[in-house]
Amino acid sequence: DAGVTQSPTHLIKTRGQQVTLRCSPKSGHDTVSWYQQALGQGPQFIFQYYEEEERQRGNFPDRFSGHQFPNYSSELNVNALLLGDSALYLCASSLQDPRGEQYFGPGTRLTVT
């Protein structure tokens, strides 16, 4: 089992551009959550997808959007990039059960210049 995989590993973008990050969940998991982790901080919840719909959302602007595909994989899109969007973006997969654990991927390091 490959666990949670994310691509790309690193990414450099220019302010104002758009970016798409990808996540494949752990086999058997149907729920994908996305987090943003700034340097030295804990991960901040962006949103969660289940059954191809956004189920929960954190305090992030509409520039952050996502999608979940029928195979449960997911994408995170960020439009009109700002310097402050530079961070590690983590994807976590789980079953639709708040009592269960989330499995995190290694993350995508996004740098906005």
Added chain:
Amino acid sequence: DAKTTQPNSMESNEEEPVHLPCNHSTISGTDYIHWYRQLPSQGPEYVIHGLTSNVNNRMASLAIAEDRKSSTLILHRATLRDAAVYYCILRDVSYQKVTFGTGTKLQVIP
């Protein structure tokens, strides 16, 4: 969201037990207590979770206060591989949202 409070950092000698505290005085009856840890350059890793009773697994033990306003993660014998940031998190059974704090950075001294 109910919040958690943890010390910023702690030190432990290798092979000794470590007790990592977490305060969550505003916890609600439907909140589960989860612990994750994040090793350098990796995503967070699930450690353990519980609701009311103490819990044990192969990685650690979780001791939950009777009033549930605090909990303690116990690593029975710290190894150098346990050096990480440990996060105490509350998860409402009605929602999937997970809120991380700043965690406790554990340093293990050989």
